[in-house]
Every structure is written in C-alpha cells, then in structure tokens.
Amino acid sequence: MNIEKSLKKILMTKKEIEMHTSRLAKEIEKDYKDKEPAIFLGLLKGCHPFMSDLITEINLFLEVDYMDVSSFFGEMEAQSEVQIVKDMTTSVENRDVVIVEDVVDSGRTIKKVQELLISRGAKSVEVVTIVDKPSGRKVELVPKYIGKELGNDFIVGYGLDYQEYFRNIKMVGIPTEEIIKEINEKK
Ligand code: IMP
Numbered sequence: 001m002n003i004e005k006s007l008k009k010i011l012m013t014k015k016e017i018e019m020h021t022s023r024l025a026k027e028i029e030k031d032y033k034d035k036e037p038a039i040f041l042g043l044l045k046g047c048h049p050f051m052s053d054l055i056t057e058i059n060l061f062l063e064v065d066y067m068d069v070s071s072f073f074g075e076m077e078a079q080s081e082v083q084i085v086k087d088m089t090t091s092v093e094n095r096d097v098v099i100v101e102d103v104v105d106s107g108r109t110i111k112k113v114q115e116l117l118i119s120r121g122a123k124s125v126e127v128v129t130i131v132d133k134p135s136g137r138k139v140e141l142v143p144k145y146i147g148k149e150l151g152n153d154f155i156v157g158y159g160l161d162y163q164e165y166f167r168n169i170k171m172v173g174i175p176t177e178e179i180i181k182e183i184n185e186k187k
C-alpha cells in the first residue's frame, strides 16, 4: 500500500500545514505572553502531530497535557455523551487552557471538554484546530484559532485517521474509495 497515493484529493499540503501552524503559533504567542504558562491540552490521538509542530514554534513557557475522550452521539442532543478514556493530570483550576485539536466538525466533543474544564475552574478555555469543518457544526462553537476551513468531506492525514491509518502523513486529503474498501476488508 502506498499511503500517499491513497488520497484522491489533497486539501492541505505539507507547505500549507507549516504555514498555518506558524501563523497560529505567532497569534497564540502574542495573545498568551501575559498568561504564561498556559496549559496546552491535546485531545488524543488526533492532536499528536499538530501539537508537536505547534508548541515547538511557540516561544513561551507553557505546559502540555493530554486527554483521550471517546464520543458517542445519538440522534438527540440529550443522548450526547463524551467519555473520558484518559484524563489529564494537571489541575486546570485558575489556569488558561488551550485545547489542541486536529479537526472540529460537529463541535460536540470540544464543547463537552470545554464545559468540563470550566466546571473544574479553568480561568479561560480556547480552542486551536488545524482544520475546521463549520458546515458540520451541531452546537454553537467557534474555535478561536483555525488553520484552514474545509468542507464536509471525510478527510485523513496529519493526525486524522480512518480506522487508525493515515495519521502519519504530513498532508490532509480525501481517501480513495479503493483504499477504504481495502482497509475495511483487512480490519
Ligand atoms: P466533533 O464532531 O467535532 O465532535 O469531532 C469529533 C472527532 O471526530 C474529531 O476529534 C475527529 O477525531 C473526528 N472527525 C471528525 N471529522 C473527521 C474527518 O473528516 N476525518 C477523521 N476524523 C474526523
């Protein structure tokens, strides 16, 4: 299998990713210079490559922590549930937190995490995401820092997976039907 040839359309190149990451790092650096040290909270596993690239471009004292949440959303809002698979270990009480995500789609996952952090006493909670899919939004949520806005296609790469694959390519794109079929047969 050639992983890069498994994309039928590239929506963000390596160069674009680097450009957006640098821009976001500079914006955050400016906004958080009086809030040192903020906590950068990555949502596993998708945040991984973006988190690493982003924080190494931010020239501030900062802390890093992670949370793994699994989301189940029923048809009705009341059925929505976010389960914490792995919690963070840092206390957020009276702290400025920046949630780091690969993509915000419906916004439900981030919204729940945001509410949880506020209930734990966080001073502020903002969101940085490399990809935003605003057309998929089901709750009111506007990430403060956005890399690139994309449409409603299912995308992979740079942390985003299909059946755990594709997280390791430094580009974002739409997988071919053939590779999806091949992966489905394998799993
Ligand atoms: P939400 O719909 O905003 O709650 O997004 C929940 C999670 O779904 C994200 O953190 C991603 O892990 C995943 N997700 C949403 N859209 C895509 C996609 O296009 N490709 C891969 N994963 C996605």
Ligand code: MG
Binding pocket: 043, 044, 045, 046, 047, 101, 102, 103
């Ligand atoms: Mg995710």
